[in-house]
Amino acid sequence: MASKEHKLTAFGRKDEGKGASRRLRHAGRIPAVVYGGGADPVSIELEHEPTWLAQMNDWFYSSIITLAVDGKAQQVLLRDMQRHPYKQIIMHLDFQRVKAGEKIHVKVPLHFINIDESPAGKAADVSVTSELNDLDIVCLPKDLPEFIEVDLGNIAAGDTVYLADVKLPSGVELSHAVSEEHNPAVAVARFVKEEVEEEVAEEVPADDVPAIDQGGDEAAPEGEGESKGE
Template identity: 75%
Template structure:
């Protein structure tokens, strides 16, 4: 279950591009809250604390308590628009959540114990993550901030698939696993073997002219 996280927000009445531009110049972020059986509400948040908050995993995959003018609402971030090159959040979308309604959320994966694994201790292997997050479904009260993937037993040449990930209680995958959908989440590649294979594969410039397409043998 996620820890409690609260963001301070304020109501706003002015809408439109001009109003949003003025808010950004004042160090505020225009945002909207929708869903939960209530009308959408336009709000604003202070940019600096929100910018700091969005550097954490929980900002994207946890229930957030929005304190809007003293009234609390449980929400989940659904969209964030950033400036293309400045450190600036342009707009936020939050969805209200209900305790009895399941959520479909992307949750980050945290890989642990790589350095303790046989592959991690080997000089001939490189352990890489193939997925940084997974789609899950759960009730708000069961939503984890992240899911740990223990790679303490991974050997050189092993592949850890989505079906190998242990999910917390009350959490299920958003998509069923079958032969067509069971992607790798981590791989321990044998770098020595790959290096030998690359050396054994000739470049186009190394192929004799007689073997190239259209070449002749004298």
């Protein structure tokens, strides 16, 4: 699926350093930098709340963003985001400029479709699980998809969908070609019973299973349980 246009607004900043970044965060803003594209790096700032809402979407991480810095628009990709370890705060962002004629290397999420209509999806004792969540791709900016669909409408119990089975959009190629050594599973349809048995086998090693008492009460200590002489 081709990417839609996504926009963010930013403002240039001159104050740099830890102290300046700390003041920005206290004011509800995010320090950031834009680099690449044959131009010098530029320090910028973004409002935290709309940026936080934007980063909750897949496109924030894998799509080209139209970043307007002081009203001047440029095409960028997010290359790094630093979050606070436990607060809902973005600490810093790195954006890379992109050029129309230069290929880019991006991770794009996978979207699995038609699972419920598949033979495996209709079976009560079968579970379809994803083995990969995204793909490393290379393409021109104009060909960058927001995500790549994997149609699982025909997957049946016991089937495995491999990387070689994924249909890539026009103009998109994998960063690493598929080969005998590199063709990982993308999705697998397993019987639920088999999954449970595998999990139990992993969690409870045979050596750790307690012995089962085969019957009778514990043996009475020597001398007990005998009738006393009259």
